[in-house]
Amino acid sequence: MYLFISVLIIIVCALLVLVVLVQNSKGGGLSSSFGASNQVMGVKKTGDFLEKSTWGLAIALLVLSLASTAFINRENGTQQNESAIKEQIDNAQAPEQEQPQAPAPTGQEQQSPPAGNNP
Helix, strand or coil: CHHHHHHHHHHHHHHHHHHHHHCCCCCCHHHHCCCCCCCCCCHHHHHHHHHHHHHHHHHHHHHHHHHHHHCCCHHHHHHHHHHHHHHHHHHHHCCCCCCCCCCCCCCCCCCCCCHHHCC
């Protein structure tokens, strides 16, 4: 359900961006291109439609964002974080185990080469 709401939020955001870009606050934009008053949608109706769609999409975005928080699985994520923190604390508090050391070298390995072979 959370994925479905997330997809709806992305679609609403894209539509909201498009509607806002079509508008122009100084009287330009889509509504100014309809100069003839005998059009099916006149200048005033186009402006009203764009304003209403902007408000509708903004409200839909707000409602979907609030609804998405209801479907976030906080319980599972909190338990995972707590268990990871407890594991780190346990690892830090556990005494370090001594690593077995390598056996000491025997006397044969420590002998230097004969003195007569030095260049």
